[in-house]
Amino acid sequence: MNNSIKTINPFNNKTIKEYEVHTFEQLSHFLENSKKTFDKWRETSIKERCRLLDSLAQILEDDKDQLAELITLEMGKPLAQSISEIEKCITLCDFYATNAEDFLADELIDTDANESFISYDPLGTILAVMPWNYPFWQVLRFAVPTLTAGNTAILKHASNVTGCALAIEKLFERAGYPQGCFTSIIASHDAIEKLIANDIIKAVSLTGSEKAGKSIAATAGKHLKKTVLELGGNNACIVLDDADLDKHMDTIVNARMQNAGQSCIAAKRFIVTETIYDEFLKRFKDKVALLKFGDPMDKQVTIGTLARADLGDILKKQIDGSIALGANVISGNKQDKAYFEPTILTDITKDMPVFKEETFGPVAPIMKVKNTEEAFRMAAETRFGLGTMVFTQSIEIAQHYINTIEDGAYFVNELVKSDARLPFGGTKASGYGRELSREGIHEFVNRKTVFINH
Incomplete structure (x- = not known):
């Protein structure tokens, strides 16, 4: 087994840093430490946990540029988009700092009891x-509500963003969270199974592929742990x-091309009615042609590798x-290592991979x-069932x-x-x-029924 991993800049293919993978003994220590911290952290008042969120938000604001540069170096996102990502994390901290006490109140x-209530433990x-x-x-939208609810967290991040994983751990420590409240581990996928089996781990949150989800859910199910x-x-x-189209074309193109199309909620299938189709295709192509590729550290660059x-x-x-099944390339379809030219395809049918499968990159099939x-x-x-977006001036039709649509989200005149x-x-x-929201902070709590008769 390889005992180290390298992070590599996808734009120039240069090694950024090499990290030692944590040993099984180190992982055991992290687990024990996390459990010990939990015993104290759970007793910390929600008011104090919210105060720490304010501190975390301030550090994110102060270090925004350096953190954004780290994102861009490790995964190739244009710097302007990395800055926006950190800014979004700040709004997350602010939201839970304001609302967590209300969300977690009994x-x-x-009922016919003298007193009955639900507590969120x-x-x-x-x-x-x-x-x-x-x-x-992705990490903070899990960690902020989960820690604020009184849990501790262990993060196994994707290996190509190990620097980001360790930076997040430092952020929590600098904000004043107890050591062991949030721990980033450097581990192989094989280690995840052992971690889930350990009694200290009470539940698992995964953002990732369908294949990874099935594997994690199967392991967690074997140990009766929530996912x-x-x-x-x-x-x-x-x-x-x-x-x-005058109003929404920028939004529509951004829905596919931001982060070079590497988003689970990106627009991945464009379904356009025939009356507007030709006009839409022309405008979409013109907008995509304006995307600027280059070193993602340059703030003028709008699409990265x-x-x-x-x-x-x-x-x-x-x-x-x-x-091979009849799709027509309008533009793009050129690859140079990690760079993939923004691609537009037409003559799409529902049996094609670009229609049936998730495409994680800047390709727009237009049907x-x-x-x-x-x-x-x-x-x-x-x-799949993540989200659908509809562009129309008839809100009545959209509502109808x-x-x-069986998805978790339905957005009208806006990208998901x-x-x-x-x-x-x-x-x-x-x-x-x-x-996220009230629902998110309630995912990793025990909704306890309390029934008291005098």
């Missing part, structure tokens, strides 16, 4: 397995005849498989349909179809995005459970 229930140490595409946001799974997506972007070269290989295979009814029918043709104030998660092959 909920009084009127922390579970213990929660394991998080997180991806590289939003290396700070929250946020898995892949195949979001439809429906563009109806009356869509206001993929996080690793092998991700481009997977994308190329999906595109070529679709071309022409006859009318609104067919557009929504095609949008529902998927195993809400119940026909996560927001601390709203629950986030999917259905079907996109997983289960919810992050």
